[in-house]
Amino acid sequence: MSKHEISFDPNLSDAIRTRVDFTYKITPDLISITDTGLGSCSVLENIEAVLRKIEYWHQGPISSLKLMYRDGQGFWHGVRWDSKTVALFPLGETDERKARKKLFEQQSGSV
Numbered sequence: 001m002s003k004h005e006i007s008f009d010p011n012l013s014d015a016i017r018t019r020v021d022f023t024y025k026i027t028p029d030l031i032s033i034t035d036t037g038l039g040s041c042s043v044l045e046n047i048e049a050v051l052r053k054i055e056y057w058h059q060g061p062i063s064s065l066k067l068m069y070r071d072g073q074g075f076w077h078g079v080r081w082d083s084k085t086v087a088l089f090p091l092g093e094t095d096e097r098k099a100r101k102k103l104f105e106q107q108s109g110s111v
Helices: 044-058 096-108
Strands: 022-026 030-035 066-070 076-081 086-093
Touching: 022 044, 030 044, 030 096, 044 066, 044 076, 044 086, 066 096, 076 096, 086 096
Parallel strands: 030 066
Antiparallel strands: 022 030, 066 076, 076 086
């Protein structure tokens, strides 16, 4: 494995299994989570387990990244996460680029 590769064990322990089906994209400063609607509950209903699962896969905290998720109706929400507690706030956008821009503006204090 090269020094630039990330690997993870997809065989999760029971402690971090979720009832949510989701996909996510990660960049150096943002994680975008999308609820597929195929799980037995939504990302919103199980957000802490989703975030812990992503931390497990990436073998470390994700609290330094900006986080947002898209709900089943297609609206984006911002997520604040300190690896212990979570707070959600609406971004009021269905377009991912507009939501990302709004998230960065809000969390930088310019809105």
